[in-house]
Amino acid sequence: MVDLFSPWRRAQQMKSDHIDNRRLFEVVNETAILEPTEVEHLSTCEECLEMIRVLIRQNLSKSAEAS
Numbered sequence: 001m002v003d004l005f006s007p008w009r010r011a012q013q014m015k016s017d018h019i020d021n022r023r024l025f026e027v028v029n030e031t032a033i034l035e036p037t038e039v040e041h042l043s044t045c046e047e048c049l050e051m052i053r054v055l056i057r058q059n060l061s062k063s064a065e066a067s
Contacts, residue, residue, distance in 0.1 A: 028059055
């Protein structure tokens with residue numbers, strides 16, 4: 001029998017392995033500080049690091065527009 005939910009389950013499992021985007025947004029905006037486990041995760045997770053890069057670029061472009 002084919003598990004039709006398998007891709008969905010994999011996506012949910014992968015999502016749970018990453019730091020929540022809202023949390024990364026708060027860190028970039030300096031309204032939160034990463035926990036030690038989150039810092040450790042960032043040292044090995046290219047996807048979460050890339051999300052931080054995107055959020056930083058977004059913040060920089062907003063700052064430039066405001067000036």
